[in-house]
Amino acid sequence: MDVQEFINGLEILNTSYPSPHTILGVANDSREVKEGYAFVAVKGYTSDGHNFIKDAIRNGASLIIGEESSHSLSVPYIQVKNSRKALGILACNFYQTNQSTKKFIGVTGTNGKTTTTYIIHYLLKECGISSSLIGTIENVINGEASQSTNTTPDSLELHRMIASSHDDVIVMEVSSHGLSQDRLEGIEFDIGVFTNLEQEHLDYHGSMEEYFNTKFQLFEKLKDYGVAVINVESSWGEKVEEQLIHSNKKVITVGLSTSSTIQLVKTEDCLPSDVYIREDFERSKFHFTMPGIHNLINATLSYGVARSIGLNKQQIYEGLQSFTGVNGRFEIYATSNGATVVIDYAHTAEAFFHCLTTAKQCGAKKITHIFGFRGDRDQKKRPEMLSVSSELSHHIILTLDDLNSVPQDEMTAYLKEQQQNIQSASTDVIPDRTLAIKKAMESASKEDWVFITGKGHERYKQTFSLSTNSDRETVEYVLAIKEKGVQK
Numbered sequence: 343m344d345v346q347e348f349i350n351g352l353e354i355l356n357t358s359y360p361s362p363h364t365i366l367g368v369a370n371d372s373r374e375v376k377e378g379y380a381f382v383a384v385k386g387y388t389s390d391g392h393n394f395i396k397d398a399i400r401n402g403a404s405l406i407i408g409e410e411s412s413h414s415l416s417v418p419y420i421q422v423k424n425s426r427k428a429l430g431i432l433a434c435n436f437y438q439t440n441q442s443t444k445k446f447i448g449v450t451g452t453n454g455k456t457t458t459t460y461i462i463h464y465l466l467k468e469c470g471i472s473s474s475l476i477g478t479i480e481n482v483i484n485g486e487a488s489q490s491t492n493t494t495p496d497s498l499e500l501h502r503m504i505a506s507s508h509d510d511v512i513v514m515e516v517s518s519h520g521l522s523q524d525r526l527e528g529i530e531f532d533i534g535v536f537t538n539l540e541q542e543h544l545d546y547h548g549s550m551e552e553y554f555n556t557k558f559q560l561f562e563k564l565k566d567y568g569v570a571v572i573n574v575e576s577s578w579g580e581k582v583e584e585q586l587i588h589s590n591k592k593v594i595t596v597g598l599s600t601s602s603t604i605q606l607v608k609t610e611d612c613l614p615s616d617v618y619i620r621e622d623f624e625r626s627k628f629h630f631t632m633p634g635i636h637n638l639i640n641a642t643l644s645y646g647v648a649r650s651i652g653l654n655k656q657q658i659y660e661g662l663q664s665f666t667g668v669n670g671r672f673e674i675y676a677t678s679n680g681a682t683v684v685i686d687y688a689h690t691a692e693a694f695f696h697c698l699t700t701a702k703q704c705g706a707k708k709i710t711h712i713f714g715f716r717g718d719r720d721q722k723k724r725p726e727m728l729s730v731s732s733e734l735s736h737h738i739i740l741t742l743d744d745l746n747s748v749p750q751d752e753m754t755a756y757l758k759e760q761q762q763n764i765q766s767a768s769t770d771v772i773p774d775r776t777l778a779i780k781k782a783m784e785s786a787s788k789e790d791w792v793f794i795t796g797k798g799h800e801r802y803k804q805t806f807s808l809s810t811n812s813d814r815e816t817v818e819y820v821l822a823i824k825e826k827g828v829q830k
């Protein structure tokens with residue numbers, strides 16, 4: 343690519359030597375640089391890309407872009423204010439994604455991004471519109487799935503994926519980390535969706551205000567006359583609506599109240615739910631497989647998106663009705679003795695609230711809640727998680743979630759300390775996650791619910807006593823022993 347085209351739109355502070363005429367590729371990892379590439383040096387959280395400039399040159403870089411003031415290098419250097427932003431601009435230019443005719447749908451919020459993007463992706467497919475899905479569980483481009491490293495990939499990977507996609511629509515999860523690290527640079531959205539906001543990632547964002555402002559950036563990235571589909575069942579959703587009121591964006595509110603553009607008419611049903619949606623003066627009913635008001639809100643948001651794209655109501659209802667769910671999100675197992683086991687990705691107090699309340703509404707006589715805390719992640723949310731769980735479940739088993747860098751002994755001691763503080767529910771600490779699940783499932787009888795939260799679709803990072811690698815494998819293993827007497 344011609345270098346002038348490549349650096350178009352870059353805010354340049356300084357340059358050394360004339361740049362090369364052409365650029366053959368772009369990388370922000372020195373190990374991925376090849377002959378004729380531009381290397382963008384990013385100051386990261388664990389290392390500084392500027393320290394790898396020499397490696398990049400050795401690998402063939404012909405142009406370096408970075409934030410530091412001067413470099414006596416053997417190749418041209420461009421100094422910019424913000425390398426992460428520059429990377430997005432360069433990636434967009436290189437892959438020419440600004441010329442894309444695709445529609446872009448971004449979903450943000452603390453919880454519900456994955457579920458909502460899956461529902462939208464499915465609805466579009468059922469209506470004959472192909473879409474790429476980018477998010478936490480996997481990336482699906484041109485119908486092919488690959489494992490994702492981040493919920494929102496870095497700008498280089500993102501633009502590369504968009505360029506390789508032949509799909510009509512890009513449906514993606516937009517994380518607050520992605521927004522704050524400029525991973526969305528160069529992308530403009532046709533539709534932005536706000537699911538909710540609650541205490542999470544405050545170790546990173548500092549305060550809820552800051553967290554909100556970061557999430558709101560998605561709506562600043564809406565195209566002129568783009569559409570915002572907002573869950574207004576919380577003051578944060580109302581705030582998004584308020585902040586967009588004087589903009590030229592179309593706002594579609596989703597909620598339980600009659601004043602919402604699209605109303606989810608509350609249903610008393612449980613497993614699975616008969617749902618009513620009201621739009622304009624018309625009310626329609628459909629059947630939705632994922633229980634809980636939170637999942638019905640996700641379905642209604644997806645309905646709002648599908649309507650904005652121009653799909654007709656009947657098509658959407660049929661799609662919602664045949665949707666089968668998302669891995670690790672309210673994944674239900676019925677045991678032969680009438681107990682229910684659920685695997686869910688809940689890892690915040692509000693998600694606990696929704697899950698456990700739904701179990702109660704579905705007639706759970708006794709709820710055993712198994713969960714732990716992720717090492718190195720936001721600790722401020724933990725007291726509220728404990729409080730909600732102890733209020734809504736009858737028995738708690740505290741167990742291990744991913745430890746990351748926290749030693750196992752330290753986490754176990756922490757769990758035991760928390761056990762002492764829980765008054766309203768009986769509590770055990772069983773650090774081995776597989777044994778915790780086994781014990782709870784073996785003691786569950788008719789109408790009891792065992793709720794296993796935190797890991798959802800993810801594989802275990804530690805080795806436990808049972809030779810299983812995920813909550814799903816553990817549940818299936820215990821069911822096999824229980825139902826058939828199979829030993830592993």
Ligand SMILES: CC(=O)N[C@H]1[C@@H](OP(=O)(O)OP(=O)(O)OC[C@H]2O[C@@H](n3ccc(=O)[nH]c3=O)[C@H](O)[C@@H]2O)O[C@H](CO)[C@@H](O)[C@@H]1O[C@H](C)C(=O)N[C@@H](C)C(=O)N[C@H](CCC(=O)O)C(=O)O
Pocket residue numbers: 370371372373383384385386387388389390391394491492493494495496497517518519520523525
């Ligand atoms: C804390 C954080 O957000 N880190 C993200 C960040 O990495 P970083 O800045 O720390 O990168 P680094 O390792 O210090 O490297 C700096 C630079 O040196 C380069 N380098 C490094 C080594 C070398 O030999 N040569 C070289 O050039 C690297 O390629 C990089 O450009 O930028 C990377 C690229 O965008 C991200 O992959 C990475 O996400 C890490 C893996 C992560 O776990 N992030 C989490 C917190 C996150 O972003 N989560 C959200 C979802 C949150 C939620 O809603 O639950 C997400 O979107 O995934």
Ligand SMILES: Nc1ncnc2c1ncn2[C@@H]1O[C@H](COP(=O)(O)OP(=O)(O)OP(=O)(O)O)[C@@H](O)[C@H]1O
Pocket residue numbers: 451452453454455456457458478493515537538636637639640670671672686687688689692693694696697798
């Ligand atoms: N609309 C919602 N409101 C509150 N909680 C929800 C909502 N949707 C899902 N949840 C809860 O949050 C959990 C995670 O849901 P999901 O994976 O869809 O969200 P996410 O935003 O992608 O999460 P993460 O950012 O952690 O990957 C679910 O398992 C469920 O317990």
